[in-house]
Every structure is written in structure tokens, then in C-alpha cells.
Amino acid sequence: MVSFARKLIRLLPTAPRKRYNVFAGTNTLGEWRQMARAWISGGSYDAPDVIGEYERRFAQCCGVKHGISFGAGRMALYAILEALDIGQGDEVILPAFTCVVVPNAILYRGARPVYVDIEPRFFNIDARKVEAAITPRTKALYAQHAFGVPCDVEALRDIGRRHGLPVIEDAAHALGAVFQGKPAGSLTEIAFFTTDRSKVINTHLGGMAVTDSDVLEARLRRVQFDARNLDRKVVRRLVRSFVLEYFLFAPRVLWLGRTIHTLLARTGFLFYFNDELKTTKPTEYPYPCRLSSAQAQMGLSQLDKLQGNLAHRRQIASWLEQRVGWNCMSSDQVNESTWLRYSFLVRDRAKFEACFSRHFDLGIWFTSVVEGRMKDLEDVGYCPGSCPVAEYVVQHIVNFPTHLRIPLEMIQKELDRNWGRVGDDILYEAIG
Numbered sequence: 001m002v003s004f005a006r007k008l009i010r011l012l013p014t015a016p017r018k019r020y021n022v023f024a025g026t027n028t029l030g031e032w033r034q035m036a037r038a039w040i041s042g043g044s045y046d047a048p049d050v051i052g053e054y055e056r057r058f059a060q061c062c063g064v065k066h067g068i069s070f071g072a073g074r075m076a077l078y079a080i081l082e083a084l085d086i087g088q089g090d091e092v093i094l095p096a097f098t099c100v101v102v103p104n105a106i107l108y109r110g111a112r113p114v115y116v117d118i119e120p121r122f123f124n125i126d127a128r129k130v131e132a133a134i135t136p137r138t139k140a141l142y143a144q145h146a147f148g149v150p151c152d153v154e155a156l157r158d159i160g161r162r163h164g165l166p167v168i169e170d171a172a173h174a175l176g177a178v179f180q181g182k183p184a185g186s187l188t189e190i191a192f193f194t195t196d197r198s199k200v201i202n203t204h205l206g207g208m209a210v211t212d213s214d215v216l217e218a219r220l221r222r223v224q225f226d227a228r229n230l231d232r233k234v235v236r237r238l239v240r241s242f243v244l245e246y247f248l249f250a251p252r253v254l255w256l257g258r259t260i261h262t263l264l265a266r267t268g269f270l271f272y273f274n275d276e277l278k279t280t281k282p283t284e285y286p287y288p289c290r291l292s293s294a295q296a297q298m299g300l301s302q303l304d305k306l307q308g309n310l311a312h313r314r315q316i317a318s319w320l321e322q323r324v325g326w327n328c329m330s331s332d333q334v335n336e337s338t339w340l341r342y343s344f345l346v347r348d349r350a351k352f353e354a355c356f357s358r359h360f361d362l363g364i365w366f367t368s369v370v371e372g373r374m375k376d377l378e379d380v381g382y383c384p385g386s387c388p389v390a391e392y393v394v395q396h397i398v399n400f401p402t403h404l405r406i407p408l409e410m411i412q413k414e415l416d417r418n419w420g421r422v423g424d425d426i427l428y429e430a431i432g
Contacts, residue, residue, distance in 0.1 A: 019254040020410065021361035022341070023197045024245045025403025026309055031301050032246045038294040039239040046229055047293035054296035057303050058193075058208050061175070062185030066217035068209045068224050069296065072273050073172050073194025074101035075227075075288030076207035080168055080190050081109045083209075083219035086139045092168075093133050094142035095125035096387035097394070100276050100372035102142075102170070103380040108281040113380065114138070115369070117387040120430055121327060123343060123397070124151035126389070130159055141167045143188060145174035147365075147399065148200065148313075148338030149327070153179055153187045166190065173340040175200040176310045184338075185210045195295075197245060200309065200338050201302035203295040204242040205273065228286040235292045237271035242298075244270065251405060254361065276372035279379055313339040313402040316411060320400065323415060324426065341365065341399035345427040352398050352425065355418040359410065362401070367394050396427060 038045075051069060059067035070076045086092065088110035094102060096115035103113035116133050119126045123146040130141060143156050153169070160167045169191035171177070174184040185191045190213065193199075195206040209220050230238070244264065248257030264270050275282045302309075317339035321329055326344035343365075346352045353362055368374050369382055369390045377384060385391070400411060415422075 016255050017358065018251045018410075019359055019361055020251050020401065020406050021249055021254055021258070022363040022401045022403075024202060024242075024249040025401065025405040026200070026202045026302065026305075027246060027298075028301075028305070031298055032243065034301065035239055035242050035246075035294065035298060038297075039236060039243055042232075042236060045232060045235045045292040045294050046290070047296075050293040050300075051291060051296045054291075054299045054303075055208070057300060059210050061183070061303060061306065062171075062191070062193075062210045063183045064186050064191075064210045064212045065214075066211050066220075068211075068217065068220040069291040070207045070209065070224065070227065071230065071286075071289035071291055072101075072205050073192055073196065073199075073207035074105050074273070074275075076192035076194075076209040077102065077168070077170070078105040078108060078288050079220055079223040079227075080192055080209055081105060081111065081140075082223050083190070083216050084140060084166055084168075086111050089137060090139040091135060091137045092140045092142055093130055093138060095144050095146075096369045096382065096390040097123055097146065097366055098144055098170075098370060099172075099366070100368075100370040100380060102144075103370060103382075104275065104278060107279050107380065108287070111139070112137075113382075115382050115387055115390075117389045118146075118393065120345070120389050120393055122146065122149045122151070123393060124149065125156070127152045127155035127159070130156065131163075134159075134163055134165070138163070138165060141165055142170060143167050144170035144172075145177060145184060147343050148173040148177050148340040150174065150177050150179040150184065150187075150337065157188065168192075172199060174338050176306055177338045178336040186212065189213055190216050195299060195302070197242075198340075200313075200340060201299065201306065202242075203291075203298045203302065204238060204245070206291050206295050206299065223288065224290065227288045227290050229290045230285060230292065234271060234285065235294065237269075238292070239294050241270040241272070258361065309404060310338060312404050312408075316400070316402045316406065316408050317342050319408060319412065320415075323412075323419075326426070326428075339402045341401055343397055343399035345393065345396040345430050346398050346422065346425045347396065347427060348425055349396060349398055352422050355421050356414055359414055360400075362398065364398055366397065369394055392430070396430070
């Protein structure tokens, strides 16, 4: 009885006030109307011309020839692993600071994730430690751009060339980022993106594999051809979820909207892929599945607005660089990243979150070396203690959201107001 009462209290809303969070921050009212019509009309959700145009435009944005869409980024990764013929007993080297759906996709193929520690400034894989993790079973290296700041792709490509290994680019956070003059998605022979509600652009759920290789494109198309569409009723739930989230996560409504959203999610009224704690391929929905044309139409609209979206994120990151000074970047370097979130380390994360809780629901990433799984990390192949930098980072990282619903003025006001309490808490010395 006491436990139930505590859960109920946690669900009770805070007092009415503007609050900002990390979800559903890139869309416009016009796009909401578009999705509302798709929900109400219940028309076709598999229009191939719309999906094809979205794939073409997405690939063009990445500076490559081919885009192949899937129902989620994790599914695009799974398709890439299949296209590279990575399967039973093979190994993929990845950073010990990622979302759990990444090692899950590797496990679903029968392969094994091998974790390498990260460097503590940009939270990307420490390329100096990769070569020592390579074994005769290694079949690919993994280049993840954490929070939209490009990793050292050049070093990973060089290691890959020496050992005959492909490099899979995880650009889930990095649509629009640039490395050495080339856009994210074109930095290795094959890459994938995520377009879910927390990413650079939002189609509620969705993923895209991109490549310049005609051979890999043909293999990915075979995977896409064999994939099924989600059931039409499920797609309507997905579209309905976007329609509701747009308002429930609005700053003026979030104080109450988050509670309503939690209750709707628990009743199954909303739709998400929930396979974070699975180590075998899900069976309750097709995995991988295809992207719906309603989402593709939304994606086209989001791509039209991408440059303004990125400019806003970079403006926030530029000010935070001046105020916090974590990354020590020049203005040109700031403008090469997408800044899905602006991240740094503090001594006392609970204190930091409490200081900003009146107006920000920060939703900190990543609080586990495999975000989404907090225990039994051995189940996804991680050996506790093996990556001490990553384990330290997940205890101390904080991040500010940067999407279009976040006014720079609000971040300036709140950080300035709280600087006396949090400024000395920033762990600059942890960069080392």
C-alpha cells in the first residue's frame, strides 16, 4: 500500500509553470496538423512515392547516393549488420557509452558486442584503445558521434584499413554534422540515423541506412523488401502518439502533460518499440519493419527545416561553450556539430538537476554505459569495471536540451541564476 502511494505521488503534477524537456521539440503546428489528418483519415500508410522521395532527400542531405528507410534506427543498424554478413560468433567493437538498442541489434544477429572505453571530453570512443580489442572474430568497428559531436572517424578508418574491417557510422545524433568537410553519414562506407522523438529531426520513430555503395544498397534493399509493414492499426497508434505528444510536451502543458503521457503509455494507448531489455529479436512486431509514408511525409517537412533547426542548436551550444567552456571549441568547430544536447560532467548530478528542475526536465543521457539497461549488464556482453572512464562519465554527466522549443534566453537566465551553486561543481579536471 505504501509503495503504491509513493508511485501515485510521483505521478502527481508539479505546479503550473513553463517547463522544457528533451522530447518532441523540432516540429511545427503545421506538421502536427499533417499528422492529425493522417490519424483521423486513416488513409494509406505505405505510399511508395512518398517514402522513395524521403529516402532520396535524406541521402542527398548526407552527401551519398542511397537512403534505405526502416521503422527505427536500431532496425537500420540490424539491416546494416545483415548487409555486412555479420552473424553468429562475430564481434563488433563499439564504445561503452551508447544506447542499449545498439548491442541488442548485434545480439539479435547472433554476434557479440565488444566494448571499448571512451575519452572523457566529447564522450566518443577512445580510438587509441580500439586496436587492442581486435581479435580474429572482429568483423566491424563502430563510429558513434555522441550528442552530435563527430568522433575520430579518421583514426577508426585507418585502423579498419589496416585490419580489413568496415566501419559502421552511428550518426543517430549527428544529422547535419560535418567532419573534415564531409557530412555525417558519408564518413564511412555505411551509416545509419535515427529520427525518433528525441533526435535532430522527429518522425516519432524511424531510421535510415545510407551508403554510397551500390553493392551495399542492393543488400539493404533486400532486407527492406523482406521486412513487413507494421499493422495498420499500429501505425495509427504511432501517428496518434505523435499528435498527443506534440501538446503534452509543450512547455506550458508539460507540468501536467508528463503525468498524462505516463498514464497513456502504461495503458498501451501510445506506441513505441519496447525491446530495450530483450536479448533476442522481438516477435510482437516485425523486426526490422518498414517506415510508414505518414512518417516519411513528416520527415520531408523536417528536412526542409533542418538548417534552421541546426542553427538554433548551434546558437545554444555556442553560448554554453562561452559560459561553461567544457569543450574548448572555436566557433567554427561548434558549427561542425549538431549538438543534440550540450553535455558536461559535474560532481553532484542530483544537485545540478534539482537546481534546474523548476523549468527543465533534463532527462539526462547516458546514466548507464548502455542507456536503457541499468542492471545485468553482462546480459549485453558488458563486463563491469572494464571501461572505467565510461563508468565514471555515466555517474557525472549532465546535458541541456537544444531543440527548437528551448529558448536560448531561458537557458541563459537559468544558468546565470544557478551559476553560484553549480559553477564550481563542473569537473573540468576530469578531462585530463
